[in-house]
Amino acid sequence: MKHTPHPYRYQRRLTREVLVGGIGFGAANPIRVQSMITCDTMDTAKSVGQTTDLANAGCSLVRITAPTVKDAANLQNIKAELAAKGINVPIVADIHFKPEAAMEAAKWVDKIRINPGNFADKKKFNVRDYTDEQYAEEIARIEECFEPLVRLCQERKIAMRIGTNHGSLADRLMNRYGDSPQGMVESALEYARAARKFGYNDFVFSMKSSNPKVMIGAYRLLVATLDSLGPDWNYPIHLGVTEAGDGEDGRIKSAIGIGALLADGIGDTLRVSLTEDSIREIPVGRALAAQVAKLAALPPLPDSPALSFDPFTYTRRASKTIKVGDFALGGGETIRVVVPEKNFNLLASANETFGDIAPEIVYEKSGVIEVDLTDAKAFEFLEKEEEPRFVTIKDGTPYAPIAAFRYLAAKIPARHAILLKDTFNPPAEGTQPDPLEALLTAATTIGALLCDGIGDAILVRGEPGAGGALRLSYNILQASGNRIFKTDYVACPSCGRTLFDLQTTTAKIRAATNHLKGVKIAVMGCIVNGPGEMADADFGYVGGAPSKINLYINKTPVKFNIPEAEAVDRLVDLIKENGRWVDPAPTPAKV
Template sequence: MSHSPTLTYCPDLLSYSRRKTREVMVGDVAIGGENPIRVQSMITSDTRDTPACVAEILALAEAGCEIVRVTAQTKVYAANLENISREVRAAGCTVPLVADIHFKPDAAMEAAKWVEKIRVNPGNYADKKKFEIREYSDDQYETELERIREQFTPLVHLCKELNRAMRIGTNHGSLSDRIMNRYGDTPLGMCESALEFARIARENNYHNFVFSMKASNPKVMIEAYRLLVARLEQEGPDWNYPIHLGVTEAGDGEDGRIKSAIGIGSLLADGIGDTIRVSLTEDAIHEIPVAQELVRSCCVPQQAIGEASHLPTFTPSYDPFSYERRKSSPLTIQSHELGADKPVRVFTTQERWNALAHKIANMGDFKPEIIAEKSGVLEIDPRDKEAISSLNSETEPRLITVPDKMGLTPIHAFRMLAFVADPRHPILLKDTLDPPSGETDFLQALLPAAQNIGSLLCDGIGDAILVRGETAPGQSLRLAYNILQAAGTRIFKTDYVACPSCGRTLFNLQATTQKIRAATGHLKGVRIAVMGCIVNGPGEMADADFGYVGGAPAKINLYVGKKAVKFNIPESEAVERLIDLIKEHDKWIDAPSSSPSLA
């Protein structure tokens, strides 16, 4: 979808400046304005189990979590927030609590009495999703909006009266039928859905709210947030509400961290985001250091670009609101094709190639493809007018990259290069322009690599990548391939969409995800969603091929796309039945006898 060039989400794509927002109070914690970017998480205990919830909230607060979310799926669950809040405060903990609401306005009304913030999802707060296809006339559409106004306004009044905050949070894949039929399952539909609820809040002079636009696909998530911020700019200066960032169902382990860093990190780098939550299918406590590291690294000081009179004109060469790969020309380097529509290639250094030489033949899909020093890559400073002019006058395409030690972040340096270099020249992306000399901490190497390379890939920039921030040769390659996978750029293994546990979860998500991964991890390019409950089921799986969803305690429903095809399967049989379903749809292959290792 093409958008008007007047849409802007960021004052300058080539330097960092944080978006200016109004301040929203959540209890004693201020979001937006001049305040630090706040770190949130969500507990996994059953909301009716007061001691378990209190223990988990206190542990998260101790770990540095600044706002804690608790699910409140019905009025009965919401009522117990009174006890949870009382016990948390009695323990001397002042961390604000948020009630997560889906489907039940009466649960929201109850929860607002006891917690500092309410999260509503416009796609299912006042709508029953039937996945119906019908045309809505303008009158019918207005009638539906009036029904939503009647359902939502009492909550707005109550939050205003009790000084509660609210998050208006849409999720890709859980939009209402009315929005779906007019806008489709698109970033634009996500934005319009949230703006409808925001207008109702504003009609009642209520402004203590934040927005979110979450998706499990980082490309969709990035586009949706950019479009939201651009739409808020269009609405006017008093629509400067803070933004909560998150990638839903990011998964676990390395993949979950990489996907979160691509989605959250790239938006933070553009100055968007006032509070974040990293969603991992792990104990919630593990989310906090990842979120803190993303916040810490989001604003890296950089040198001035230089005096404007000596610089090329930097004009954006892509539409930041819709993904399209930069149209480079194909090249063959060391027998590998790159550029154009060829795979984005994985480079390594000569030193690392030498360290891995004895096992490259057995590294399967994860092997290094091209040695940087022998690739003929041209390092070019995009601020050097003469060098750019010389490059663009060449008749043949050249592989280009930026030099190290430029004083710019990789995102800004490579965007600049893409803006001034003729598109036919393919670009080699680097995760860092200040490669470390000694050993590195893996998390501190993984997050910036995913943020920098992933963000550029989601902008359509990049035909090859080189990871140097991680100094272990095998791990740097694994990281490179996992970033390509998470950005949807090059699929070489099974893709998992797994939600974080919460109080709605009907089975052990972590153990089940590992079990499914063990059985299906060799299915290249198949996308499997593992969802704890029906709330995160058919909608939020969005673009998965198959779904494994908690339908009732110890009972699983299996999906093909968004359609449930098997119901109430005993949990003990469900993984086998999932495999049968994959076989029925001709997506199954037997696992190889041994998998290549990148240790």
């Protein structure tokens, strides 16, 4: 199966156009950036205000949750007040668990988002073997539940997103496919087949996960499957990393997943899901979408060798272990952080205690071989060289870094270790590139390649600050799941379903736990993705009711209805009870 039109140059996947409130998605339309308001849907004034702010910031489409029929009915008032203000941004109703809310919302909005994991199913984590006949009965039940909504969308000529979430697959799919990209794809296809059966085609797909590797694999598998089903399965794709978190970590994780897929030509609309005010998502999304024009302007590589990796299943490239300076790299060794000599000296002279984020290898002293991708003799040498060597691509190379390093990995024997670079044209001394662009470029390039299994060491130079580049290097390794040096957080963005203040609570949890290296904590505002995403976290903090918190170990709830004022302390107690707590190191006294 093939997931991209061309793995070595940017070529956007061709899709049909789907209209949402008169705005085209897919086909030759630009990649649309969207977001979601965070307030209670019953608060009409706040909903209108937040939607207006997003529209004015360049948001192409605004999503509003409709957890009940009452909320869904109030979308009529929100739409009317927006129209009165001259705000015509399309509105999407976000639906989970309530088909009746979807039916009400579809009367008023421009698009309906359904989650196939919970539209007609209630997740119970039941273990059961389904016969083919029983499975077919389940599909018939889904179609019966789904048909009225499809018919209403047809009648009103509105669109739909069939949005699978990794954390909320139905038990039927979990039992047959496991919690896997294949299960995610099949979950969406069940509803797509039903929609097509009723003659409805105005829909887009999404495959969201908080784990960039899972997210990338699921989208690639979806696109390859759609292509195998025939040319009329050319539906647009909505991209997003769910529960990405906040700050630099949230932006890095989003850039890895979204940027990797955009580089493959996949994606017609996107949302960056940050645990921050929604308006802060828009500049990040627009910057990621803007990378596409730059990729499209770069020249193609000399030829198109077979990929060295399976794009649907993560496996680290099988290089051999070598020694560079004081560090072993390659093979199963830790992916190392390389820095320019001037940065190494600056960091050393600062006399800081780096702990787990110390610079490791000096680029100029590493003995790395810099390859010109047009030099056949360089490839001949590496083919004949039996001893594993440390290899990278020469600065000044005109090709896109993701495509170039894929090309290098395909052209040289796997025994040679590869050093990844975020850029082949580092900024000149004294210049100050845009910090967001530098962060997103590094995260997209290096993170995407790491998720392909390529790379034994990394070098970040697009960020000119020595300390900033070092921190960014380690954060990319953490976000891509390749090197854990601090607590890992999965935190959803806020919305009208959220049962507590996510930003404040996430900050409190970070303050209490950010010294717990290797512990993964999920902070979820409600139960839509909470229970499912717990499976990928060690501990979970989930809104169970207004001002009440449930605590989880993995996907199992263990503490219920804890008053919000006590919940962070109870989370710490739970971590201690399970032997994962260590006391924070004392802060050095100031002299």
